[in-house]
Every structure is written in structure tokens, then in C-alpha cells.
Amino acid sequence: xxxxxxxxxxxxxxxxxxxxxxxxxxxxxxxxxxxxxxxxxxxxxxxxxxxxxxxxxxxxxxxxxxxxxxxxxxxxxxxxxxxxxxxxxxxxxxxxxxxxxxxxxxxxxxxxxxxxxxxxxxxxxxxxxxxxxxxxxxxxxxxxxxxxxxxxxxxxxxxxxxxxxxxxxxxxxxxxxxxxxxxxxxxxxxxxxxxxxxxxxxxxxxxxxxxxxxxxxxxxxxxxxxxxxxxxxxxxxxxxxxxxxxxxxxxxxxxxxxxxxxxxxxxxxxxxxxxxxxxxxxxxxxxxxxxxxxxxxxxxxxxxxxxxxxxxxxxxxxxxxxxxxxxxxxxxxxxxxxxxxxxxxxxxxxxxxxxx
Numbered sequence: 001x002x003x004x005x006x007x008x009x010x011x012x013x014x015x016x017x018x019x020x021x022x023x024x025x026x027x028x029x030x031x032x033x034x035x036x037x038x039x040x041x042x043x044x045x046x047x048x049x050x051x052x053x054x055x056x057x058x059x060x061x062x063x064x065x066x067x068x069x070x071x072x073x074x075x076x077x078x079x080x081x082x083x084x085x086x087x088x089x090x091x092x093x094x095x096x097x098x099x100x101x102x103x104x105x106x107x108x109x110x111x112x113x114x115x116x117x118x119x120x121x122x123x124x125x126x127x128x129x130x131x132x133x134x135x136x137x138x139x140x141x142x143x144x145x146x147x148x149x150x151x152x153x154x155x156x157x158x159x160x161x162x163x164x165x166x167x168x169x170x171x172x173x174x175x176x177x178x179x180x181x182x183x184x185x186x187x188x189x190x191x192x193x194x195x196x197x198x199x200x201x202x203x204x205x206x207x208x209x210x211x212x213x214x215x216x217x218x219x220x221x222x223x224x225x226x227x228x229x230x231x232x233x234x235x236x237x238x239x240x241x242x243x244x245x246x247x248x249x250x251x252x253x254x255x256x257x258x259x260x261x262x263x264x265x266x267x268x269x270x271x272x273x274x275x276x277x278x279x280x281x282x283x284x285x286x287x288x289x290x291x292x293x294x295x296x297x298x299x300x301x302x303x304x305x306x307x308x309x310x311x312x313x314x315x316x317x318x319x320x321x322x323x324x325x326x327x328x329x330x331x332x333x334x335x336x337x338x339x340x341x342x343x344x345x346x347x348x349x350x351x352x353x354x355x356x
Contacts, residue, residue, distance in 0.1 A: 010042035098259035118227015263351035
């Protein structure tokens with residue numbers, strides 16, 4: 001839909017349509033004939049992973065330098081990697097498309113809705129976002145994972161998704177997760193790779209530049225959208241709303257920062273900071289526009305305790321700009337630390353502009 005809107009005058013080939021997919025699987029060279037016959041400058045191939053052999057044809061057409069421009073979209077790189085497809089190294093720019101950012105929605109952004117249902121466009125714009133979110137998860141499991149044969153037992157994988165959601169915003173203990181899922185560790189590692197290849201989750205490394213202390217070594221794990229986390233995370237009598245809402249809020253800020261890094265022209269790194277003594281800052285952004293340390297708290301009023309980890313980070317990195325993001329309504333400045341309401345912080349995040 002987005003590519004069709006952006007490239008209205010392009011040659012648009014939707015490989016999600018079974019008949020189109022079968023046609024190109026049988027004869028990849030058909031693309032060459034269509035391109036030369038259409039006289040379009042832009043050619044859009046949607047869901048390219050369904051017919052990986054088309055990449056060889058695209059590669060050849062690019063090398064012939066006849067002025068054609070290609071947009072190749074897809075929701076998974078797993079199939080392409082598995083068969084060793086031509087990934088156009090050095091001949092293509094790689095771009096990631098994230099869920100909506102608050103700045104894109106402007107006045108339509110609603111924090112509570114974002115925390116409960118996430119920011120996937122098809123969910124956000126649906127009249128029943130809860131139903132749309134559940135449908136997205138079940139259809140994605142069926143069509144993208146089961147249909148592609150990425151896992152042997154879809155029931156085990158569905159159980160794994162539920163279990164791993166408890167680690168959203170935390171470091172992973174794969175041994176414990178494997179035990180709870182009743183699968184072997186090697187199987188679990190395969191499941192984690194599926195999440196990564198399908199862009200359903202990402203890891204945050206530890207920020208270790210010019211490290212002055214001993215730091216943690218394991219990355220933190222996040223599902224790519226807060227709505228997906230909220231839908232997968234089971235609720236029980238032992239769960240507190242603060243625990244669940246706190247992880248959701250942290251994930252929401254994280255997905256915005258990841259989108260900001262990917263959408264900005266200059267490369268920026270997103271990481272977190274944690275010492276061996278468990279002093280932790282949720283997010284660290286480092287790049288040409290600056291160095292920021294961001295702590296997220298699900299509190300309506302910032303406390304001095306909330307600021308401790310940021311102060312520790314500032315001792316090691318005095319050039320850093322420290323930000324506390326919280327659930328209140330008033331921006332404040334406490335001991336040189338900027339405290340911003342989460343709404344204000346998220347809406348202010350615009351690519352190529354400093355965070356504050």
C-alpha cells in the first residue's frame with residue numbers, strides 16, 4: 001500500500017498474489033521483458049523473498065545501466081539467506097520501515113492506545129485495534145512462519161512467543177526459557193533467529209565506548225512493537241500493572257529511538273548501559289548529532305532515586321545529555337537532567353534533529 005502510494009507511476013509487481021508468484025517462479029526472466037516493455041523508471045517488487053531468483057535478474061538489469069530504479073520490499077530475509085540469494089551487495093541501500101512514530105501521527109497520537117495496541121499502521125487505523133492486533137499475530141504465525149516451514153511445530157513456537165514476551169526489555173536467559181518452553185536449547189536458538197529474520201524483535205548491545213567500569217556483556221531483548229508485546233504477554237494474579245505497563249512504556253520509547261536512528265541520514269547507534277553492579281541506563285544514543293542517555297520511568301513524578309543511574313552515567317560521560325522520560329505532564333530540570341513527559345518526548349523525536 002505505501003509503495004503503491006509513493007510510486008504511483010511505477011511498474012508495481014505484488015508477489016503476494018499467488019498467481020503472480022507462480023508466474024515468476026516458473027519464469028524469472030519475465031521480469032526483464034516487463035521492465036523493457038513498460039518504460040517505467042521505477043520498478044517495485046513487493047515481498048521479494050517469495051521469488052528470490054528475481055534478485056539475479058534485478059542485478060543484471062542494474063549492471064546494464066539503462067536507468068531503471070528498483071524498490072524491493074519484504075518482511076523476511078530468512079528465505080533469501082537460507083538459499084544464498086544475491087543480496088545486491090554494494091548495489092543497493094538497505095532501509096527498515098518501522099511502526100508509526102508519534103511525530104508522524106501528530107495530534108492523532110494517543111499514548112494509552114499506543115501502549116495497549118502498538119503503532120502498526122494496519123492496527124492503528126482499524127476501528128477495532130484489539131481485534132486487528134490479534135488477527136495480525138495469528139495470520140503472521142500462519143502465513144509467514146507456518147506456510148514458509150520456518151518451524152516444525154507451530155504450537156511450540158506460539159508457546160515460545162508467549163514465554164519470551166516476559167523478557168521484553170531485559171537480558172535473555174536462554175536456558176530458563178528453553179526449560180519453560182519444553183524445547184531443546186538449539187531449537188530455542190533457532191526460534192530466536194526466526195524472530196530476528198522476520199524483524200519481530202531486536203537486541204540492544206551494551207554501550208562500552210571509553211568504558212571506565214566493568215560492564216555487563218549480554219544484550220537486552222525487545223519485541224519490535226509494544227502492541228505485539230501487550231498481545232503476547234500473559235496476565236495473571238501475580239502480575240502487577242506497574243510491571244507490565246513499565247515494560248510496555250520502555251519498549252514504546254525504545255521502538256521510537258530505533259526508528260529515529262534508522263531514519264536519520266547520519267548513522268547513530270542505539271544501546272543500553274549497565275555496570276556489573278547493575279547500575280543501568282535504559283537507552284544510550286550515540287552518533288554525529290550527540291550522545292544521549294535516556295532513562296524511562298512509569299512514574300507521574302520523578303524522584304531522586306530515578307535519577308541515580310543517569311548521574312552515574314554522567315560521571316563517566318560528562319559530555320552526555322541525560323534525559324528522564326516519565327508519565328507526568330510537566331517538563332523539569334533536576335540537577336542538569338532534563339525530565340520530560342513521555343508524550344512530549346515521543347512527539348519531539350524527528351529524524352535528523354537532536355533528541356532535545
